[in-house]
Amino acid sequence: MSTHQLTLTVNGEQHHLQVDAQRSLLDLLREELGLTGTKKGCNAGDCGACTVLMDGAPVNACLVLAVQTGGREITTIEGIASGDKLHPLQEAFIEHGAAQCGFCTPGVIMNSIALLRETRQPTRAEIQEALSGNLCRCTGYFQIIDAIAAVAASGEPV
């Protein structure tokens, strides 16, 4: 098994790391960088709990090898608040009761940030379609969609 030198940026901070070839980006984040906000649900691309932004695009961190992220910029749920001030989507999720157990929440929020950056005023149907790869066992999705729609309507930058 080969090991590789790697420089990547996670939440604005540069890391120089040595990684094994089969390390997934998800395991790198959780086990080596201690960023356990990104969740491991299925480890197979089905649930979206591991969604992070890679150079701004949402991807399933379980399906990306750590070694493929050299030179790239990764954003996780830990990187979106500004100091003590929560990100508008985090605020809206609290307000709308969009997190129950919270396991899906980091992935949903990361995916929603990407959606709102691409489409400032998505329709409810567009929000639903955008979340098709994020499974939630608790909320029934309505509160999640309400929260995202509220941030879209507020016009707050994401």
Place this chain on the structure above:
Amino acid sequence: MIPFDYLKPATLEDLLEGLRSANGEGALLAGGTDLHVKMRLGLKSPRLLFDISELAAARNIVEAEGSLRIGACVTMSELMASPLVARLAPSLAEAARSMSCRQIRNRATLGGNIVTASPAADSVPALLAADARALIVGPGGLRELALAELLLGPGRTALGPGEVLLEVLLPLPEAGHRSLYFKVGRRRAQAISVISLAGGLSLAADGRIGSARIALGAVAPTVMRARQAERFLEGELPSAVNLAAAAALAGEECSPITDVRASGAGRRLLVEAWTHRLLQQLCATSGDDAGGNRP
């Protein structure tokens, strides 16, 4: 999971050389959305992965020499965003859009979708209905093959050891050609197709059907063309009776199996009903919905 090495060849030459020295122990890693899952399930255990996700020689979308040429490592999201694909292969753009979810589409490549050789691979009906060809590079140099001949069965392709799918070539559509793609799943997104279908059709000046192409997914060991239905339609008027008869032929000539998503008999009914809808929309006088819309 069995340990593996990782290499990212900088050029096509390096890749081919690497594959040669790997002696069949290597595998290509494009988007990894299929390969990682299979490796974790123990269904595949390559010793060496060659990362081709950023291989420049397979990353372009261009119109050249009468074809739309799409690099094998173009992602589904890139297909959806490409103005060339929207104009020249709208049903392929629709197929990409209908596939899985954003996170997967941002990684999954066209080449990976083809070489996975799933009967339910969503891009393949759109490609087969466009008479796509595969440009393959390997130890023996370049060769071109009709896509239909590349796909041999579930998970099986005609790629030899050390061969790489480099590009997919779609002949440019003739003027007035319309194409459509439909995916029928258990839900509208993030679902493997129960059936999928793509069609292309042109009407002659006298109102008769010039050429008709119908491709069906998830109802045979490979994505298939409904040749009997196509032959039946060519030169005929697009009458209600003819379209219904062609749809019935498509339902007869496919060979669907029963699996977790649907029964074989149910799939046959879906093929007939959706082929009928496909043909009706392709023959509708307004070209407005040419390019596909979602079920």
